[in-house]
Amino acid sequence: MALDFNFTEEQEFFRQMVRDAVNRLIMPKVKELDEKEEFPWDLWKEFAALGYLGLRHDEKYGGMGTDTITQMIFYEELARGSCGFSMSATMQILMGTYFIARFGNENIKQKILVPAIKGEKIGTICFTEDQSGSDLAGTRTLATKVDGGWKINGRKQWITNGPIADFATVMATIDPKLGLKGLNFYLVERKTENRDGFVSGQRLHKLGSRCSVTGELVMDNAFIPDENFLGEEIGKGVQYAGEILNEVRVMTGMNALSIAKEAMEDARQYANNRIAFGNPISRYQLIREKFAKFWAWYEASRTYLYKCAWMIQNNIPCIHDCMLAKYHSTEMCMYAVEEVMRIYGGNAFCSEYPPQRFWRDAKFLLYGGGTHEVLCDYLGRIYCKE
Amino acid sequence: MEIYVLVKQVPDPEAIVKVKSDSELEIENKYFTNFFDEIAIEAGLKLREKFGGKVTVLTVDNKKVDALRRGIAMGADDAIQITDPALEGSDQFAIAKALATYLNLKDKPFDLIFAGRQAMDDDAGMVGPAVAELLGIPYVNVITGLEVDDPKKEVKVIREVDGGKEILSCSLPALFTCQKGLNNPRIPQVMNVMKAMKAQIKKVDLAALGLNAEEVGGKAAKIKVQKYLPPPKRPPVKMIKEDFPENVKTLVKLLREEAKII
């Protein structure tokens, strides 16, 4: 069969199990997670105990070694609850541990990856600085070769899990003048009495996704040993980063997909029960149109995202597809959360009702994996075959 | 201990169920493992953890095996699907007959059988007691407490009764139907979920059980649905809009004079 859009019975079962875990562990706490704006350690431990943090890693280190489609099903279901929690978890599962698993030696894997999969050590990845984000060539954090290792100097911003991280995969340049060609990844651990490393800087207070804590990491002449250089060759950091960007984009698209769906399901229930002028408001055409539009865009987004997942799984080049699908899904989500704010009328403006939370959470997805402005500029250029 | 758990996949409580015609329902394709069956699985697993042995989940269903997969994901050792086209249209007693026949066929004797208080589709609560009757073993329904003395082959259970609780003791083997409060069913670990995804479900048909098609299915049914009906429609709510405390007075007046209840 050339085309088959069905999930297998097994995939459906997996989805059901993740959904169920999310329903039981996360859903009852969604409002509290948003309001407290703290990392939920208890929930994290309960969740980690189920083993999902090892979803994409080797069984040798306690992982599950699942395929990409299974992982995407997981991301889709996970974000239904708390976008913030999903951010923390996906950071740990994907970006925060990928390069450790890819380039770390056995010692590093035992020391970092094994406890990370158990949820005992928290990881993150650091790209952004005050002058660089989507523009990686502007990276200033400097890695200087010294005897037996490297010295790292710089400040990284907007770091998901930053304030609680135990280890970080840090992008740094050996010489800012080299631009993209000077960039590499380095494993840096948190500074302790016996070990050099990063310290936490300022914590950020965010509009949404509030239970994933975000802040600055500061490295002041931090020494790391040679084995912490994550790569095979110097200067290939950007190329390595490209290896997971497809996954990161599709994963972000999945988050957008499920926030949009959850918001709309909530709005549907509201619209069916909220009476105005003698009828449930879902009987009015202008309200119905919102659902119809959402539905069309949602289904298109979902199909495209899973196509991308399938392409990644089958090693089919799909960098532009993943960008397009992430862009489409996130914009669809923006539409959905905006319309839910309208369907709820004035109630949407109160914290008692969920639309404002969906709206705030969703905005975060505009920036991960490159702003849409940078993304579209690039995609437009590709399309015009400049 | 040799433990069997009777399970069923049922429509999710939030699934839309509507009357399509006198003889047909329209059920939204949203299924989950009967909530009370999860409690039953958990009860079995807890005992195995304490006394050793084996937990087997068992269902009669021609299509859905997710309840069995969930059983394995939670930690059950084995899963059996009793399936046969002739089972279509069976009533609860025919289902019980298939289950009891299977349990009797086992060369290894069972110690305990657990089932849910009732399935959240037909809400009947009949299969558990009927299986116990066919096997000729003691059973207690709606248990919220359980204490097993394995060497003595004795069990003490707490059962919910109207207005209180009853403590019963009985000998093994026995069958119990489980109620919320007995335990907190575990959330399956992903490792077991993956195992369950790949698990081979053993299938058993009527021939293997030595049952005839006439003994089960629609023709053997002791009860049948003559007609499906939508739930009675409530008139729209009457909101009492006066300010406090007049609204309270009006409510009491309506309950006395319009609804005539108090």
Next chain:
Amino acid sequence: MSNEIWVFAEQQEGKVRKVSFELLSAAVDFSKKTNQAVGAVLLGNGLQQAVKSLTPYADKIYLIDDPSLASYTSDVYLINMAPFIKEHQPSVLLGGATSTGKDLFPRLAMHLQTGYAPDCTGLTIEENGKLVAKRPLYGGKVFAEVVFSEARPQMATVRNNTFLVNENLKKSAQVISIPSHTDPAALKKKVVGLEKGAGTKLDITEAEIVVAAGRGIKAPENFKIMEELADVLNASVGTTRATVDEGWRDLKDQIGKSGKNISAKLYMAFGISGAIHHVLGIGTCKTVVAVDTDPNALIFNYADYGIVGDLFQIVPALTEELKKVLKE
């Protein structure tokens, strides 16, 4: 028709439960149509009072009064009931959908190889004696009319408050005493203890009036105002899953999908938002009153009367108003 309509007269400590009188009243109505006798089946120990209370409601009372029947277990009831049911072949056997009824009837029906409709919310009978039972499925989202095969008796358990007790019946039942068949050696289980629920309130499934509060009551000690309201109405106090999960109230008082279905004549919900889990449990209540601060609370869609207001204000005022009105 010669075969009789029987009702299992369930007793607790020698007192026949209300649902049994409801079913006997219905059976008497049915018998007028089918021209059958009405029999009450009564088991227990020390049943003089029970027999007396049943006399106006039946043509016959089948009585097994024996020390072995002092406390209910399905084994001992089944051993005693099955032989004389087989002997008399009644056309219908009804029982309350109580914890005893739901425990005994399925096993008894399997034993007798006959049809059984559990947890019914309506019953009718045709002139030829064929019973039609109405019962909720999928938590009350749909109902089914169920009919029986040729096997007899046609068995059903029926929810409390489905029928009214006819207090004007003036039959004078003939008591037929049946010897007990209990062989103590054959019994595989026994009751070793009984824990009464706190207070003397009826179970929420049995009470005609149920008042309930959910998370909106804010703290377990605040249920005091609910108890006070219940006292005035002779009602029982129910609750939602949320408060049970919080450990504020006992599971036995939980209304809804994972708790109990109630069929009260009057159900009053205070500070209950009306999650689908909860409202599925109140589908067969006759009159529903909802009080909540949120004018959009889903519970209002399931209510007959609604007040947007604070339960801490409404409940005490309602208690006082009812005290005043009911005294008159």
